[in-house]
Amino acid sequence: MADRPLQVFGKSLPMSLLRTREGVVQQFRHALRKHQLNETQWRVLRVLAELPEVTASVLARETAILSPSLSRMLVSMESRGLIRRKTGTADQRQTLVSMGPGGRTLFLQARADVEAVYAGMSAAFGAERLDRLQAELEALRQALSPAQPSCRKRKVSSPR
Numbered sequence: 001m002a003d004r005p006l007q008v009f010g011k012s013l014p015m016s017l018l019r020t021r022e023g024v025v026q027q028f029r030h031a032l033r034k035h036q037l038n039e040t041q042w043r044v045l046r047v048l049a050e051l052p053e054v055t056a057s058v059l060a061r062e063t064a065i066l067s068p069s070l071s072r073m074l075v076s077m078e079s080r081g082l083i084r085r086k087t088g089t090a091d092q093r094q095t096l097v098s099m100g101p102g103g104r105t106l107f108l109q110a111r112a113d114v115e116a117v118y119a120g121m122s123a124a125f126g127a128e129r130l131d132r133l134q135a136e137l138e139a140l141r142q143a144l145s146p147a148q149p150s151c152r153k154r155k156v157s158s159p160r
Contacts, residue, residue: 031113
């Protein structure tokens with residue numbers, strides 16, 4: 001291997017992605033906090049809005065939340081009436097998760113604020129640039145882990 005100097009730490013891809021992620025997520029925190037939600041809870045509601053009933057393992061994969069963390073969070077969300085859990089009929093080892101009535105109401109309320117954040121990001125960065133960035137990030141993800149495809153086609157439309 002050639003003796004090539006490491007890239008400057010602050011300009012490395014992992015640090016650039018971490019800083020960008022934090023900047024993007026920060027845009028949503030205030031909007032979600034108004035609805036007593038955090039980013040991970042929003043991701044759960046967001047997926048359940050598209051996939052009405054899903055196994056906990058698929059939900060963990062789709063939301064990029066580790067299963068133990070998701071399990072703890074689902075208990076809390078269920079106690080708030082945001083989601084429902086039940087045992088699978090075909091395989092009783094599976095937990096099926098769906099959105100509860102409180103979750104549907106909260107999702108619809110928070111959605112407008114989330115869409116406003118996306119509108120602001122699109123205005124600041126450009127809608128086409130944002131779409132291209134998302135496409136490139138997805139292409140990079142697939143190139144680095146082709147064996148882990150999503151269980152559904154990703155939509156580029158809001159709210160994300």
